[in-house]
Amino acid sequence: MDSAPATLVIACGALAREIAALKSANGWSALEVRCLPAELHNRPERIAPAVREVIRENRGRYARIFVAYADCGTRGELDAVLKEEGIERLPGAHCYQFFATGPVFDQLAESEPGTFYLTDFLLRHFERLVVRALGLDRHPELVPEYFRHYKKLVYLSQAPRAGAIEEARRIADSFGFAFEHRFTGYGELGTRLAALAAGQDAVAWRA
Secondary structure: OOOOOOEEEEEEHHHHHHHHHHHHHHOOOOEEEEEEOHHHHHOHHHHHHHHHHHHHHHOOOOOEEEEEOOOOOOOOHHHHHHHHHOOEEOOOOOHHHHHHOHHHHHHHHHHOOOEEEEOHHHHHOHHHHHHHOOOOOOOHHHHHHHOOOOOEEEEEEOOOOOOHHHHHHHHHHHHOOEEEEEEOOOHHHHHHHHHHHOOOOOOOEEO
16 A cells, blocks of 8 residues: 655745655655645735634544645734644745745844745746735725835845846836845745655654
8 A cells, every 4th residue: 555645744835846846856755735825824814714614624544744834914813723733834924034034034023123025936926926816906005005114125035036036126127116136045935844755754744
């Protein structure tokens, strides 16, 4: 009988492309990934219940379970669920932090608190997730209201893509922001998944 993957990773859909790239590049057959819809970021109160449901559906089927989410706007609700369920997640308040790693992100935030961050995912879907979601395509006059506290855009890129930096710079220019690019790679996402794939992560739930 074929053995099932040892680890289930319950992931934010915004990380699906990055996790797939890491799995393919490293041959991590020990990991199985279940991605929840990225659109949950628009309703963060639904993230914790959705994660809990997947955890409970899969207990006993894997040696360990890990959650590839940051807090993601749940205001501690996700951590409360994971504490109750005995599951570990990625560190930080949001993906910007675990991609950049804590010390680098803290330095960026301290140097300019009014920073708008882009990742590869957000850059690819900027029109849908920011422009149309906020109604800026229909009401561009709202831009100064929504972004009045921002002064800078930092693009945290995970993988090289032709034209991506220029695209991010154009977005910064269109909002009147200063621009900075940092290549982060996969940060803590890559580190944690590598440890799980190697069976070295002892913090996740075990059957």
